[in-house]
Amino acid sequence: MRFEVDALLFDMDGTLIDSTGSVLRSWDTVAAEFAIPADLFAVVPRHGRPAAEILADLVPRELIPAAAARLDELELTDTEDVTVLPGAAELLAAAPEGRWAVVTSAGRELARVRLAAGGISARHLATIDDVSRGKPDPEPFLLGAKLLGVEPSRCLVFEDAPAGLAAARAAGAATVAVTTTHRAAELDADLVVPDLSALRIERDGDALVVATR
DSSP states (O other), rough: OEEEEEEEEEEEEEETEEEEHHHHHHHHHHHHHHTOOHHHHHHHHHHOOOOHHHTTTOGGGGHHHHOOOOOOHHHHOTTTEEEEEETTHHHHSSSSSEEEEEESOHHHHHHHHHHHOOOOOOOEEOOOOOSOOOTTSSSHHHHHHHHHHHHGGGGGEEEEHHHHHHHHHHHEEEEEETTTSGGGOOOSSSSEEESGGEEEEEEETTEEEEEEE
């Protein structure tokens, strides 16, 4: 499989960064402190969506700000086992500066903390703090393309979650999914790979060519 594009847009959690332990611990604490029913907590999708939208499905409206603030506090201080995922550092190193961005449902401060924990420095970063609607709305990826000065249709999006892939498709971008958090059957993408180590980047004139190894 081969993609010829002008820019690359990477989701963060589950695509570049493994923050699973931190996320699970933080959400479990919030669920206990805010008395979220276990049966409801078990069925509400929590991956790839903005925290405030998830909490709207879990707690009364008046408790959302407090629960979101508590979750943010927990996640910002729990980074001990946050690591870079296989192939991510190598793929980013091969991508030209100014031709890639991170597009995440996390807030800006949390994104910077997690990327730093994984040893990643992102010059271009689109977070939930920068948009009015998060994934699966296309706005985050439209912003990512705008930051790079590229048409969304000339971007390749790397994602691990159905909500993110839906956002990328709605933005008009090509998609690659990694099976780090979901089964391949759950991921509607142009290409599905185990992780970013399955891919390589080359140059063809001004274009970036992403292909499987």
